[in-house]
Amino acid sequence: MPSAFNSSSGLERLRRIESSRLFQGAVVSIIILSALAIGAKTYELSPLADRTLSVLDFAITVFFLVEILFRFAACPNKKRFFFDGWNLFDTIVVVGSLIPLNNSDAVLLGRLLRVFRVLRLVSVLPELRFLINSLLKAIPRMGYIALLMFIIFYIYAAVGSMFFAKVDEVLWGDVAISMLTLFRVATFEDWTDVMYATMEIYPMSWLYYVTFIFLTAFVFLNMMIGVILEVMSEEQNAKQAQEAHDERDDINRQLHNVQRQLTELSDQIARTGQR
Amino acid sequence: MPSAFNSSSGLERLRRIESSRLFQGAVVSIIILSALAIGAKTYELSPLADRTLSVLDFAITVFFLVEILFRFAACPNKKRFFFDGWNLFDTIVVVGSLIPLNNSDAVLLGRLLRVFRVLRLVSVLPELRFLINSLLKAIPRMGYIALLMFIIFYIYAAVGSMFFAKVDEVLWGDVAISMLTLFRVATFEDWTDVMYATMEIYPMSWLYYVTFIFLTAFVFLNMMIGVILEVMSEEQNAKQAQEAHDERDDINRQLHNVQRQLTELSDQIARTGQR
Amino acid sequence: MPSAFNSSSGLERLRRIESSRLFQGAVVSIIILSALAIGAKTYELSPLADRTLSVLDFAITVFFLVEILFRFAACPNKKRFFFDGWNLFDTIVVVGSLIPLNNSDAVLLGRLLRVFRVLRLVSVLPELRFLINSLLKAIPRMGYIALLMFIIFYIYAAVGSMFFAKVDEVLWGDVAISMLTLFRVATFEDWTDVMYATMEIYPMSWLYYVTFIFLTAFVFLNMMIGVILEVMSEEQNAKQAQEAHDERDDINRQLHNVQRQLTELSDQIARTGQR
């Protein structure tokens, strides 16, 4: 029993350290240092600087490993630790960069994993975590509109590659390439060059582009409006309407009281009259 | 009478099958398969794959035909079946791809009709159908703004082709081509190239482009705001305001009760006093 | 007195004709015909077609003149006729195209005036007139933001022409040309070409472009939000809030009645008790 008590008290102490400003600050600083190290690696470096960066990278990896182990130790329910997506992400990124890499392809993979360490900033700062969570929540709302957009792209891409493949194999070769070309048209990126090329063979092909631009812009605009409206009706007005509703409820309750009082009064008068 | 009963029961059974998850899932899967087949056709294929696709296409056409006939059989009111735009669309697309096509032009038409089969996804999935219906409802709202936009484009195109036709016949040859060029300017697509060319002869022609961009952007912005406001006032607030209105109505009704009770009370007292 | 009566009755008849669907429809048709004639003139035409268009143009001018005279005759208060901006605009456009033009410059002016006839569609269709009026109302709202935007453009243009004039005389020659170049940058039109050219001499000049884009986008975004909010608070909520306010007013009035009734009741009881 004293051992259990000690353990619980130790866990409590670990958690206090974990949630302290100093610990949080140290982790954020090391993540930013690791981001700068990644950035520095993209420049031409002297051999000395290169070696320094390697040592720094090793130190950062060890720090992150210790930090994850510490956070795991501080977690009261070990089983649930990996159920949290952010913890899982942290562990994979940290453990992944421990694997020794020799051949050149694997080195690139190792460097990629180190880049994703910057994302740990999101998992460590609660404000960013909240932001990402609310962004993720917005995705399903856009689900069916995205599907509709995809159908529009697919149909136009199929038609495009059917007619324009002989005009420009590079832009309209097959359905996949055509969809990329249409994405380019949707961003207005040199879309007239694409159009003028096909208009030389199909003079009416401007209809294809203009309708496509109208459709995507129109659907996108409606998507935007829809999302704005949904978010608004959910978050903002709900609170306000609830407040107004509560106040009206209060008025209603008081009116019931008034009516009850009146009924009692009527009874009282009746009794007074009878006397 | 037993026969009518049987028929009604058969219709009921057909409708139960039609609205079952299995049937819906099968139709959606076949539509996606048909979309993939259309996409595959845009790639260079071996003769074997080509023949397989032809067989698949035939099978899909037959499946769609059977499905339409089934849906028609399951429809309680045969006359109204074709009044629904989605049913009509499905029938045209399916029947259209049944017509045997030999010469090369007709083959292209047949392939086009097969592309439109992908749109059947919209007619089959109720969520997409709802989305499209609500998009269609938004069109009349934009009617007069679209007309205004068209007038702006037409006037600028007429002026543009009057002055700039001698600068660049390809871009400003006549009113129609000028409108296409202005659409390009409105999407900001290499509009400065167009402007610099005309500025060599008319140095003040930048005014033409800058005012056009301001006008279209301004009108478009207002259109967007207008649509957002209209949708909001219609869909969202209506519900909430109705709720608040109902609650205030309730309060009003209770107040009337209170006043009636008070009048009765006054009568009662008067009677009590007279006794 | 009978003469005054007759005159009034004649005026009444004229106004009935003016506001009839047939008259309105005829005017709209002629305006559209005149627009088509303007469009047709931008194409290469056979001498016959050209002569036909000239005759048509003359007929349209006469029709518009008659229509304006008719509308003037139907107006009950002749002095106020020209106070209405739309009437003034119509008269200028119609009378302007009556002036005979011989030398080539004036011919171009005459054709320009004919183009503006298309705008008469706005003055004739009440829905478009309403739209334009509400757009014009939105302009003062944007006044100070537009001034702020102009100041930002002016400062950046002055700095730009100070530093970059020696890099590219065509783009940064003086303040006016620099503002046009900055407008181009604000529409994202090949802005990197402009930037890469100046970065060769001033490697840090990307700061100039990136801050400019951020500033204009940020101010524009806020302008948009501001306008949306102002329009919303004005038009939409006002109505709804008024309704809610009226209903609450009604509740208040009833409560006052209840309180008055109660006071009367108290008096009545006092009198009953005294008896």
Add this chain to the structure above:
Amino acid sequence: MPSAFNSSSGLERLRRIESSRLFQGAVVSIIILSALAIGAKTYELSPLADRTLSVLDFAITVFFLVEILFRFAACPNKKRFFFDGWNLFDTIVVVGSLIPLNNSDAVLLGRLLRVFRVLRLVSVLPELRFLINSLLKAIPRMGYIALLMFIIFYIYAAVGSMFFAKVDEVLWGDVAISMLTLFRVATFEDWTDVMYATMEIYPMSWLYYVTFIFLTAFVFLNMMIGVILEVMSEEQNAKQAQEAHDERDDINRQLHNVQRQLTELSDQIARTGQR
């Protein structure tokens, strides 16, 4: 005591002059004149015009100095004068342009300071000052979203310079250059040229660009919505909801009165009955 009275009365008179329409108008006119002088300097000028501008510049500098001294004299609390950011900005700009400059680098600095004089328009016109203050207030709201955007840019830039540096040293040389290239991609400026170049070596690199565009557009859209919602909930509805709340409060107060009156009535009847 009379001296103190005089001083206070003098200060009062200075402040009356400072806030007079004439004084304000003169300052605004001189600022606009100074802006025009800066603009004129960017053109090729005759020696005479150049000398005139130099004299004008000197006169403007003296006027601004006198104006600042006057405003300082009119300020009741001299210590607080420089606590106001706008006063500080005015003083720095005016005093800065007094320093005599000889060598060519310093001349450029002097001209830059003169450009910033145009910004004095913001500090003088209260409407613009209000606008800028409200824009500055909007910045912290966007803080964490901006950080998230920066993280996305940094990660993509690091990955981009890792893979694409060998494709195009100019666009993807290091992390800083890559971020500029990505900013270009985010503005859709010739982004396909960048993509097609890297797709020749990494055929799947379109995924890099398309995901980047989706991520930035998605985050930006959400940022915009977030800001709109926050501003709306703050400024607009607050006022309206408060009004409705006040009216409901009023109703509540009256209901309490009714209930109090009823209680009193009941007591009165009881007393009447006892008599």
